């Protein structure tokens with residue numbers, strides 16, 4: 001049976017400490033007792049953003065002042081085929097005064113998520129576990145010892161996601177470096193993915209793998225890792241990453257980079273167009289530092305990835 005497609009807008013209210021808000025559906029609704037992001041159906045003539053602002057006024061008594069587009073996912077329920085437009089609600093006015101849920105809960109990063117959870121929301125909750133900054137290693141350029149030392153410092157300063165990207169190191173050196181990096185990332189509770197060398201990622205027990213755009217396009221299945229991402233430059237590559245069910249993508253270059261100073265970047269407007277309506281988080285890459293985070297997220301990025309800009313070196 002085909003069901004009518006229903007657009008729904010849902011908001012991830014984010015507090016300054018990184019906690020996000022879930023509400024428990026009331027007894028007289030479908031999926032009563034399940035935990036959801038506040039929001040509701042888009043009404044005729046409304047954009048999803050307008051619908052969310054209205055729903056949050058009606059449901060929680062707050063006035064949204066800063067909304068960022070994030071992910072979009074479709075899900076076929078028994079009762080409806082929904083297209084969920086998720087936004088990050090970065091700022092609002094007023095005090096929460098819930099009128100529709102049985103309970104509200106702020107979930108801090110790393111804390112257990114209350115259950116049961118709406119079936120469509122699994123990938124969304126997983127995406128919220130993905131840190132906002134990815135550091136990409138460059139041991140080939142700066143040396144393994146120096147890279148490990150700046151990695152340690154960045155981890156102490158809160159870096160939570162590292163991509164080992166050392167295709168030019170010989171296999172033995174790459175493995176030694178990747179193991180040393182993994183040990184440090186694990187000790188600080190972060191995630192580590194290995195670029196290209198899936199065998200190495202498996203052998204060392206990395207959290208995931210990262211595919212080059214070429215490998216992504218040649219793949220018809222998602223490799224079996226908890227976290228799988230890919231580098232993308234075009235909408236077609238991003239859509240292929242989405243079709244394979246990848247957990248994240250990188251898109252760039254957004255700005256001209258140190259390695260390609262004459263090459264114009266995509267810019268934020270184009271970044272926003274290319275990532276519009278995707279189901280998985282996308283990191284912006286290329287000539288960026290943590291100072292670009294707010295602009296990146298306003299354009300729809302999950303966060304930023306950087307080869308130079310996150311290690312705090314003079315060549316940043």
Ligand SMILES: Nc1nc2c([nH]c(=O)n2[C@@H]2O[C@H](COP(=O)(O)OP(=O)(O)OP(=O)(O)O)[C@@H](O)[C@H]2O)c(=O)[nH]1
Nearest residue numbers: 008010031036037038039040041080082084118120121
């Ligand atoms: N609000 C919200 N709805 C979600 C989420 N995830 C998800 O699958 N949905 C689905 O999207 C639909 C939204 O329905 P709703 O009951 O909240 O809509 P509404 O406030 O407009 O209610 P109404 O039916 O009384 O008009 C439901 O089918 C719900 O299962 C989520 O995180 N938040």
